Amino acid sequence: MISRKNASISKFIIHKVGNKFNDTKNAFSEKLVDFDEASYDLMLPFLLKPFGSLVQSHRFNHHANVALNEINSYAAQLFDADSDASFIEVSKHIVMHLYEQSSSAQIKTGDVLIVQFEGIEFRDMTTNAIGIFKIESKVNFFQTYLENNSYDVLVQKGINSKKVDKGCLILNQSDAEGNIIFTVDNNSYDAQYWINHFLNIKYADDANNHTQQYIELCKDFSTEILKTSYGAQEQNIFLAKTIDFFKENEIVNVARFKDELFEDEKHIREFENYKKEFEGEQNLVIRNQFDVAEAVVTKEKRKIKTDIKLDTNIQIKLDIDAPDASSEYLERGYDDEKKMHYYKVFFNAEA
Known part of the structure; x- marks a missing residue:
């Protein structure tokens, strides 16, 4: 997770990206944005807030050599840009690369914001970062105006x-795997377009990813095997014990x-067989031992629902x-007489 409390914007430019499939053209700016105070105060948290709660990070990927990853190369050039003109020119190349990924009609056109941030805090370090944002959805709003001594709308x-x-936020900070990257996609109509085709990034090989993968395995196993074969109670017991195991072990x-x-x-064999299928489908190998990322456990715990919903409009x-x-x-x-399943609950007193 990053902190934005001391962050600032040092360079900011807006371009428009078209759609190659529909032959919709790009449109480029030739100057950086010069913010007024109100716009700046709204824009800075708008751009950085989504990354404040992200736990998992990514790294650049490439089938041959990560140095050939386009965004990796462009980010390095932006960090090294010694003039506004250089920053603007590289930002145009990023938009053109994004344009080349629009291989279907469903890829939306939109505004592309290329931003350089200063003062990003991450793991007790302060660094600068490059942000690339695509705005695809516009909302309607009412604007009032004065004309001929009367207001209209x-x-x-x-x-x-x-x-x-x-x-995405690319930190000018790296580890053994390369630059640290955070990304969000709240309009994921095409799962491949942003993360795989445009950015070409993968999850970092760290405790956050290992913990996330294993909990995802357990959640899917509980839904597809335990709930289907043994009922919602067995599913929920397993999920609760899984979270408890992660909380109690480092x-x-x-x-x-x-x-x-x-x-x-029998359950162990079912789990082992499902784990092999899960690894094959996800194209990954889950480690036999790994460090627990407490932040990931906390986040995933909030997502898990342990309700038993019955067809008689009763929930446990x-x-x-x-x-x-x-x-x-x-x-x-x-119950043989009613020909129905039932749950019996034991308690001392109602809370």
Whole structure:
């Protein structure tokens, strides 16, 4: 995660990108934006806020040599640009590269913002960064105006200041894998277009990614295998115990994880088989041991829903922080007389 409390914008330019497939042309600016105070105060948090909550970072990728990655090369040139003219020229190349990725009619045209930031804080370091943003969606708003001593109203289109459609932040800071990159895509109509085709980036090989991958594996396994074969209660018990295991251990050992979460050898085999399928589908290999990223666990815990929804308009909400409560105080059965399943809940008093 980055901090923007001391950040500032040093260079900012707007271009428009067309669509190669539809033969819609690009339009380029020749000057940097000179902000007034009100516009600047609104623009800075608008651009940087999406990255403040991101835990996972990316690195540049290329099938032959990462130095041949176009955005990697352009970002390096922008960091080294010694004049406004150089910055403007490189920013145009970025738009042209984005234009070349519009290989279908669904790729939207829009405004492209190329920005240089100063004072970005990341892991106790302060650095500068390059931001690339694409604004695809405009919203309608009312504008009042005075004409002939009377006020009237008209509808105009503008940028929604609440959310960036697509953006990336390339830090002028690297590790063994290269520059640290954060990206957002809130308008992901084409999963390949922004991340794979334009930026050509991959997740960093770190604890954040390893933790994320394993929790995603467990979530998918719980939905596709446990819930389908054994019911929502077993699914929710497994998810609660998974989160509890990650909270209680600084290092995840996969063999120990299986021993602690599964009592039945059949479930262990099902998990191992599903893990192989998951790795094949996602084109990845999950490590047998890795450090836990606490921030990822906290974020994923908030996403997990442990409700049991029944077709009789009744819902049972389980506490993910009490993984043993469901198995101890909730029983599932079948009533032969009513020909219906049931849950029996044990408790001492109503809260």
